[in-house]
Amino acid sequence: MGRAPCCDKNNVKRGPWSPEEDAILKSYVETYGTGGNWISLPKKAGLRRCGKSCRLRWLNYLRPDIKHGGFTEEEDEVIYRLYNEIGTRWSVIASRLPGRTDNDVKNYWNTKLKKKLFSSGRMTTMMNPNILSSNFVGSYLTEGSSVPVGLEPQEVMANQTHQFHNKYETYAVLPCYGRTLNNVEQEMCSIISSSSQDHSFTSIPNSSPAITGVDSTSTGSFGGSMGEGGFCADHGMQQVWDFVNELLFEEDETPGFDQPSFPTGNLQSFVNWPMNL
Template sequence: MGRAPCCDKASVKKGPWSPEEDRKLKEYIDENGTGGNWIALPHKAGLKRCGKSCRLRWLNYLRPNLKHGDFSDDEDRIICSLFATIGSRWSIIAAQLPGRTDNDIKNYWNTKLKKKLVHGLERYTAHSLSQRSSSTVSSSSSAAVAASPAEAAPIVPLQHLSSPHDYSHLIYSDREQQTLRTDAPCLVDSGGGGGGHGIYFDETCASAISGSSVVHGLGTGNFVFGGLQLLQAQALLLATSGAANQLDEPYSFAASCCYGEEAAAADG
């Protein structure tokens, strides 16, 4: 036989913790520690709570040295960088931010950072589209060629990226076959049709970062990934910008990155 059930779910209290419950839990742990057994702890501490609930309350709220309040620019950048690399592994991200809990970071991401990234992506997309349309109008002889997906795809070298992945390699646009090729993970602006403009991972990049990804074709040689990967791409751009205020104007960095010297050289 296994162990006995951790608690009688019908008799335990749920919902917000009262100051009295907080005091009991804190006093007990201050005096005795957790004892490595959360299930037995509420009974010993005189609490009518499930052990898991006690653990959560302690770790996320009562534990000493917890930070509450706004996240700093550095913390923003660390979160973006780690999210871009490992995704929603909040406990690992929290381990890099002393005083922050995984729940804090998860909430912060879901309520603020994600919106900033999505907003920035939308602005960058609009910026990218307007640049293309003006370019097409001003160059009548090459308009048909410029409208093709691969032709519109700029080179996006990313530098100063930290381990475990190295994204500093270039990607190459094969104009004759209208395909994108890469010798290493990197970001691309696919420039695909049907509203698919924006910042996307190429296949190699996505698999390197997330392990596996569903790939949706969007015209020859262009790939659009799901929301998580898209946000990871945007987070990666922001994290490597070296300036947290880019969160407010991410499209400017993204644009400068996408239309940098290497892109100009490739286009030339």
């Protein structure tokens, strides 16, 4: 059951906008502004349209600063990078591309850029859409773990006790603010394998035998690096946090994004940390 419709669908025109309607809306908004109320705007402007439809038409097409036409290579790069970092938050991605709307970026990604990246080999798998809206990148389980294997992100998030143990160490689901597993893994691997950088994390094991990634296309090295014999076992949670923080959050300029700080206290607070987002 959705909420009630915002207008009487029987009495409003739907479908493509005519040039006359465009002219009326454009003229009205340029003269009077929106008045902060799209719902009442069509009536005032003399349009038989839903306020939502007017808003969309203005924002996506009529606004004077809209950039029409093809995307540049530079814009492609920005979209690709941000998609890997934050997933399908099209409005955030569009905010980094002057003159582009979220609808534009979304359509462009779905119809062209995705294919282009596949054919060029830059993307080889599609990410699990579940991960793109979640606030962490994945979980790591060892044999004998107390957590069931194969939890979906929302299930793990709903389970406040996603902490588990093996004979060496206590592990936690790692929160990463919607970054994708692929993204984190790639960044970690590239930094770790770079001899020019000393991140003090050198003992990356082979793939662990019982890793569950929420993104099934990407499990081994990330889970392994975070698990037994990897970061957690060798360095403790504070150092893991420092590393992740450096990788993921240091230069994040997303509007409204607050640089998180390591939760003080014990491991449990770390485990619980992302849940208040």
